[in-house]
Amino acid sequence: MQTNEHINPDNLDDLLKDAFLDLNPDDATDSRLMDEVASSIYSREWPGGQAPAGTGKTPGKISTIKPWIWYLSSVLLLAILGYAAWAWLGNTSHETEEIADNTPPINSAVNQTNTLSSSGEAVSATTVALASLNQEQEQVSKVTEKSASNVPYTKEKNISKNNDTENTYNGTGYTTRTIIQSVSSKDDKQQVSNSNNTVVTASVTETHPTTESDLQNQAQKTDSMTVVTQTVSLLSPEELKAHEIKLSTMMGTMAGLKFDDYSFIHVDDPAANIKTEFYLKKYEVTIKEYKLFLDDLLAHGKSKEYEVARPKPELVWNDPKDKSSKKFLLQYLQKNTFENYPIICISKEGMEMYCSWIKQQIESYYKRNKNTISLDVRLPYLTEWKYAASAGKRSHKYGTANGRLKMLGWRTHYIANFAESQRKFVALDDTNATKPSDAQSVRTVNRYVFTTASSENSAVFHLNNMSGNVSEVVITPGENNVKIYRTIGGNWNSNKKFLKINAEDEFNGNISPSPFIGFRPVIMINK
């Protein structure tokens, strides 16, 4: 035995603890000693070890444990196999399926092409283009036509594996499946018009542009070539259907201006001559809500908008000071467990787009029901936010129920999620965890500590987490109607001074994708 450790009474305690573990329960004296220690342990109150309710840290039913594990494993295995099969089939039968699904347009296109070719005349309304994307490889046939009306209506027939680009954004949980771009130069078009051998062996995707921006995205003319971007649904049919159901559910709750997720705030201050009313979201926009928006962008093939709006955790996890954040952010943004937690790592452009999307959804809902509504959805103004957070009371320092950071009483817990309160606050929120390790992982993994957007932290207007959790973006009107963005309310990592309603901007107006910053929109009805 070689040890340099000097044994003294101070470091003997650990050895004695180990010696206690070595006691022999079969020995009468040792057993009596252990019984006594057990009694002592059971009579004490331990600081740890009180499992919060709902965390699943109670023993499961014995009879159901094994089948439960077996069931989960089976489902997981089937899901993996199913996905693998789907991916394989999707790759191999990509062309066939698309042609099969769109037979009538192909036929009509072929007929049209033949007609045009036989006439041998220059085409005004319809252009047949053979684009050579790769000098040595594939040929792309494309028919672009304009509909009878003045609305440009693009129908493209296109097959080229080279054109299919699949972009996977690591960390966001979203994948743009197929962005088909076809490029045809003006020289190519000339060749085509001189050629009678037009080859149409193409998959078909149709484009129904709905807005001007779509059209602009579709056809961007440059000096030398025309770039046509097809807008296709980037969701699978199943995902599209699920998305529509979710969307209709959300719109159902917003219809009739019930706005369950929004607090109606009426401001009538004769002294300041302010009289206004608005709806402020009760909690920060959640991952689930934001995903719905992103899915809608994908459903309409708005890949460019999607790229702007998607969460960009990769901008954060490259921080050399914080190497461990990647694992957490991936987990946070991808797992359904966190879908009710605030969306983070998005740009202010993404926030604005979300607000516009909400407006568009409400208006289109009313339009479908043959009603009209005029409203404005945007990020809140600083004054609106402050009024809402303080419930109109000047005595409130923080945006919490009582204007303080703690409940009233002796040794009470914090009611805002910020740097000092993390452990206690998340423990409050453990009931929202869906599996035993969630609360633990949120609390301990990589220092990132969020709480669900709708945790118990309501102020008078039922607004949650106005102070703490994530800093919220607000706007102040600047000169010439220029919006000045800033954050307010503090976040999970903030010193408590930034949680104050009148605190200065913690980020000095730098609203970049960050795990500290989220938002909540405001809705104003124009009367």
Place this chain on the structure above:
Amino acid sequence: MQSIKDILADKNRGAEWLYQQFGRKLLGYSIHTYHINEDAGWDLVYKSIYKVIDVSHNYTFEDEKRVGSFIFKVFINYLKNHIRDERTRTNSAVFISLDETRKDFVQKPESRSQNPKMQILNEELSKFEDWQRMLLLMRSQDMSYAEIAAFINKPEDQLKVYYQRLKNKLAEAVQKRVQQANTSLEPNTDTNPSFKPM
């Protein structure tokens, strides 16, 4: 009111009852006293609960206290194994020749303590009187002097002094034995040709 036997006979109810009565306390104890990871602590608690449930039909428990003692002993056993596993995992590997392991296996098949230092400590502890040994071990479990005094039947106001003296004595004895063991393992330069003076 149902007897403990009836409660434990229903496995689900028994597990829940054990958890409510003892589980949280055992977890707190393991985290606080042995500083183990909380998740590992829950694992040990659950293992202990299910073990007790599985074997409870072989035992008769007079009262709740007996059940508490029983599950505590089971828990201590799991805790001991867990701590050893953790230390084995974190310590660097020590290579022992095959002959040596075979010799140990033959000579000391029932040795419970793997750590030589712990062996020395246990041997020195066994030289103490029962009440002295109990005092040291119970204090290591953060029991109060009042509790210990009641158990070993000694005046409470003297215990603190006793405890300090015993600790000093034990530390000295263990240190001495460890040094002896180290000295005996040092190579003998007289018999080593490479160290012989020219």
